[in-house]
Amino acid sequence: MCVMEHAGGSAAAASRGPCAAIPADQMAFIRQILDGVGDKWSMLIIAALADGALRYTDLQHDVSGISQRMLSHTLRQLQQDGLITRTAYAEVPPRVEYTLTPLSRGLLDIVKQLIGWASDHHDEIRAHRDHATAGS
Amino acid sequence: MCVMEHAGGSAAAASRGPCAAIPADQMAFIRQILDGVGDKWSMLIIAALADGALRYTDLQHDVSGISQRMLSHTLRQLQQDGLITRTAYAEVPPRVEYTLTPLSRGLLDIVKQLIGWASDHHDEIRAHRDHATAGS
DNA sequence: CTGTATCCCGTCAGATACTG
């Protein structure tokens, strides 16, 4: 239970220690996933790939402020994790296309929700942040 | 369309350029949110707070490998963004409790899904990563 | 076009020590 599902409040309400929210077993790989996906660019790239395959240059334009270094690096990492596929066409003008994998499709869904939540509450957060900064 | 919803594949399949996935307007605050929430610890703390209020020390134990510095820092940031509330009881043994706000409850839902996805696919990703590393 | 390599700086983040 804890985060995954749970429901019964009795045990959790009785004492705060038993559940511990995340058993620390999960902590490990949650951190792993977050390290791979939660970095600055991964989610943006995945989101950018939502509509279909994109080429290197398209990606670079689409993600706006990303540098080649970070684009290459993140792309490589994503590919290494099996979240995207890289397809290189050995043509005279070299062309490489990146697409999402079935694996990342599920993640995309979550990313979409995150983006939705962000666009839904970003001004609210900004307001909080403003107020807190001003009040300090 | 793009990221938010869409479904019809005809328009998207026809040409890859028109939608551009993320209009770059959204890029800005998506980055903002990701910067605030997508860092190493924020999501873990939010997840840890899922079951109810926790004190500083509990949090420190619950999130396992976090240092005081990062815990304080992240807590402060989260509070500043209005995602958690800090309640200090002016007692002889000082006690401070952190709880989620209504705002972060929606985020918690997404975080839960992310954790669910992570626990669902972490071995798959590990396999990919392993294979890629070995194959290199 | 699609990258890789290098330099270089700023921030992240841990360890440790100290305060209210």
Next chain:
DNA sequence: CAGTATCTGACGGGATACAG
């Protein structure tokens, strides 16, 4: 108990130059 301060090493990430 609940933090803050400082020092320090590691990594992130941009600019530029170069290569296939």
